[in-house]
Amino acid sequence: MIETKDILETINMIDNENLDVRTITMGISLIDCIDSDIDRACDKVYDKICRYAKDLVRTGEDISKEYGIPIIHKRIAVTPIALLAGVCQTQKILKFAKALDRAADTLGVNFIGGYSALVEKGFSSGDYALIESIPEALSATTRVCSSVNIGSTKAGINMDAVRMMGRTVVDTAKLTADDNCIGAAKLVTFCNAVQDNPFMAGAFHGIGEADCVINVGVSGPGVVRAALEKSDCKDITEVADLIKRTAFKITRMGQLVAREASTRLSIPFGIVDLSLAPTPAVGDSVAHILEEMGLEVCGCHGTTAALALLNDAVKKGGVMASSHVGGLSGAFIPVSEDAGMIDAVNAGALDITKLEAMTAVCSVGLDMLVIPGDVTPETVSAIIADEAAIGMINSKTTAVRVIPAIGRKAGDTLAFGGLLGAGPVMELRKGDPSSFIHLGGRIPAPLQSLKN
Amino acid sequence: MKAVITVIGKDTVGILSKVSTACAESGVNIIEVTQSVLQDLFAMIMLADIEDAVIPFDALREKLDRLGSENNLKIHVMHEDIFNSMHRI
Numbered sequence: 001m002i003e004t005k006d007i008l009e010t011i012n013m014i015d016n017e018n019l020d021v022r023t024i025t026m027g028i029s030l031i032d033c034i035d036s037d038i039d040r041a042c043d044k045v046y047d048k049i050c051r052y053a054k055d056l057v058r059t060g061e062d063i064s065k066e067y068g069i070p071i072i073h074k075r076i077a078v079t080p081i082a083l084l085a086g087v088c089q090t091q092k093i094l095k096f097a098k099a100l101d102r103a104a105d106t107l108g109v110n111f112i113g114g115y116s117a118l119v120e121k122g123f124s125s126g127d128y129a130l131i132e133s134i135p136e137a138l139s140a141t142t143r144v145c146s147s148v149n150i151g152s153t154k155a156g157i158n159m160d161a162v163r164m165m166g167r168t169v170v171d172t173a174k175l176t177a178d179d180n181c182i183g184a185a186k187l188v189t190f191c192n193a194v195q196d197n198p199f200m201a202g203a204f205h206g207i208g209e210a211d212c213v214i215n216v217g218v219s220g221p222g223v224v225r226a227a228l229e230k231s232d233c234k235d236i237t238e239v240a241d242l243i244k245r246t247a248f249k250i251t252r253m254g255q256l257v258a259r260e261a262s263t264r265l266s267i268p269f270g271i272v273d274l275s276l277a278p279t280p281a282v283g284d285s286v287a288h289i290l291e292e293m294g295l296e297v298c299g300c301h302g303t304t305a306a307l308a309l310l311n312d313a314v315k316k317g318g319v320m321a322s323s324h325v326g327g328l329s330g331a332f333i334p335v336s337e338d339a340g341m342i343d344a345v346n347a348g349a350l351d352i353t354k355l356e357a358m359t360a361v362c363s364v365g366l367d368m369l370v371i372p373g374d375v376t377p378e379t380v381s382a383i384i385a386d387e388a389a390i391g392m393i394n395s396k397t398t399a400v401r402v403i404p405a406i407g408r409k410a411g412d413t414l415a416f417g418g419l420l421g422a423g424p425v426m427e428l429r430k431g432d433p434s435s436f437i438h439l440g441g442r443i444p445a446p447l448q449s450l451k452n
Numbered sequence: 453m454k455a456v457i458t459v460i461g462k463d464t465v466g467i468l469s470k471v472s473t474a475c476a477e478s479g480v481n482i483i484e485v486t487q488s489v490l491q492d493l494f495a496m497i498m499l500a501d502i503e504d505a506v507i508p509f510d511a512l513r514e515k516l517d518r519l520g521s522e523n524n525l526k527i528h529v530m531h532e533d534i535f536n537s538m539h540r541i
Contacts, residue, residue, distance in 0.1 A: 002456070002532070004486055006539040007497055010529055011458055065510050068530035249538045256537045 009204040010249075018222035018284040019250065021257045022277055024060050025198035027205035027213040027270060028052050030114075038088040045084070049076060049103040049112075049213065052212050052267075054087065057108045059264050060230035063257055066117025070089040071257065072419075077203035077215075078105065078114035086126025093129050097144050098136035104143035108142050111186075115146040118193070121155040121442070131161070134168050139175035145201035150193035151388040157443040165189045166381025170404050173373070174255050177406035180416050184403040185368065189384050191391035191398045197327045199290045202364075204400060211271035214262045215327065218254030219277040220246075222284040224310075228292040239293060242314045244429035247274060247317025255322040273287035273327025273365060274318035276310070278338035280421035284332050286310075291313065298340055299350030307331060308334075308361035328397060330363025336403075336416065336423030337368050345424045352426055365398035368425035370414045373406040380404070382433035393446055454483070454532040455502050455509070457516065461525030463494035471496070471527070474519050479506035494525075499532070 013019035033044035057074045064071040078100065085093040097115055104112040114136055117127040125379040130167040132145050148165055151157035170183055176183035187200040195206020198215035205213075225248045233239045262269035278286045287298035290306045311330040319325045333355065335341045346352035352369065365387045371380075384400045391398030405414040405425050415422035459471055468487070475482055486536045487496035505512060514531045520527035 002499075002539060003536045004488070004495070005495055006493065007456060007458060008460075008536055010535060010538055011460075015526075065513065066531055066535050068513075068528060069534065252537045253534060256533060287508075 013223045016228045018281055019220045020070040020072050022219040023075050023198050023217040024261050025075045025077050025203055026053050026056050026214045027077045027209055029205055029211045034084050034087050035091055036087050038090055038095050042095050046099045046103050050106055053107050061259050062345050075109050076112045077205045078117040080118055082117035082126040082130040085129050086124050091129045094133050094137055100144050102142035106135040111145050111200040112143050113145040113200050116142050116204040118149045119158055119161045120152040121337045128250055131164050135171035135175045138186050139174050145186045147188040147202045148188055149190040149193035151392050155394050156445040156447045157388045158234055160223050160440045162381050162385050163437050165384055168375040169380045170377045173406055174403040180414055181403050181406055185420055189400045191388035194397055198273050210268055212267050214267050215270040216258035217273045218250050218256050220250045221276040221278050221286050225289045225292050240309055243313035243369055244317035247314045248321045251318040251321035271324045271326030274329045276331040279419055280337055280339055285340035286333055287338050287340045287344055292425045297349040298344040299354050304357050304361055307358050315392050328363045332364055333358055333362050334368035334420040359398055366400050370405050371402050371428055372409050372425055373404050375404050378434040378437045381437045395448055453502055455500050456530050456532055457498040457500055458528045459496040459525055461494055463489050463492050476510050479504050
């Protein structure tokens with residue numbers, strides 16, 4: 001029989017340490033929905049999503065009940081809509097966002113990702129139309145998430161796209177100003193975007209993927225923190241080992257759920273993404289893990305090193321636990337969703353420059369960062385360019401999800417509620433990067449890209 | 453399919469009897485039981501065969517959950533596979 005202590009450990013992880021399967025995300029290809037008539041294309045999109053995912057929510061709930069594991073979200077990611085938009089003889093592609101929103105509503109999923117464009121090297125007409133439509137799309141829908149990939153290690157950084165995205169982020173926040181600028185929280189700008197990420201808002205179904213696939217995102221910052229708290233590690237090597245062991249167990253649970261969901265839905269299993277994704281719940285914070293390692297407060301000197309160790313150990317633990325580990329796998333540092341990060345910002349210990357350094361070693365980038373509402377589009381573009389440069393040079397995914405808090409200034413708070421949390425408005429650096437941003441063009445791919 | 457039933461709470465008279473009665477009523481065959489009492493905390497773990505259960509898994513869970521809250525206990529019913537996959541390579 002299974003050992004008592006193992007059983008009690010698992011139950012304790014779920015009951016007291018917020019262990020959960022964060023999301024079962026179904027990736028659906030919409031390539032076969034392409035049509036030059038936008039209305040016909042939208043009908044095909046709606047029908048295909050509803051047909052493929054009709055049992056997704058129920059299956060997720062069944063597995064959750066049967067195994068006693070909380071499965072928080074059931075979500076959908078689709079082919080970047082820019083690919084479909086390019087074929088339509090119209091610039092008014094908002095209809096796609098509405099079709100996605102309607103499908104998500106019908107199916108009962110809370111987010112659907114893939115209102116996206118991949119423009120790391122240049123634009124096609126569909127890409128332009130899509131990016132132009134993002135502010136309106138995110139304000140006219142509630143469940144649609146959007147992402148744009150503006151750079152990669154292989155291609156360099158498309159600075160024209162960076163310029164467009166700065167304006168898009170600000171416009172999106174303005175259009176949803178009455179609703180706590182929530183639109184900007186559903187928009188991610190990527191460098192080196194991954195094609196099988198199950199986590200929102202950056203999920204989309206890559207063009208190299210199968211017709212339909214099940215990806216599972218597991219989380220558990222609380223479990224890692226509690227394991228560290230209970231342990232008496234003698235040195236940092238033991239800390240890394242403990243995190244690895246814990247990550248292994250968490251990922252095994254994700255693998256089990258992924259396999260079960262895949263079998264029950266008769267859809268191939270894609271990947272398990274083991275990401276420490278914090279929630280505003282007490283005890284579910286990545287910052288608190290770092291503090292558990294001996295830092296007085298997240299953001300003090302040493303934070304980047306501690307985060308690097310955490311991110312790497314999580315990957316190493318996860319990689320052996322699942323047959324296919326993918327997505328972003330690592331530690332997320334979304335400020336407004338992490339109680340420890342919020343406290344650190346409010347205490348003056350964590351600012352945007354330290355966060356930027358941390359993004360060089362975490363699994364994604366500047367995430368859920370609330371910035372002053374009077375920020376210029378050029379400054380947002382420059383933030384995006386900095387992040388993209390870190391991603392490009394280090395061959396890693398980086399992303400920017402900043403929320404300009406319209407009408408608020410540094411020191412105020414913007415509350416979204418739910419899993420998105422509440423964020424203090426953070427001070428930005430001084431100086432105007434406008435001329436640099438308006439240069440446009442493309443930052444050439446770095447030497448790292450020439451591996452062949 | 454096998455389920456792991458865990459009962460945790462303050463030790464009182466008749467816990468084992470109440471849980472096993474509920475299992476018997478539901479057609480659940482208890483295969484193995486281990487229990488320990490640490491100070492006054494009672495922890496019991498049962499491995500049960502629910503293949504011939506007369507009620508669905510979900511209803512069994514709810515039934516034992518209710519029994520737990522009526523008696524100030526925390527009762528979990530979980531699929532055996534989760535423990536096997538998390539703790540065995």
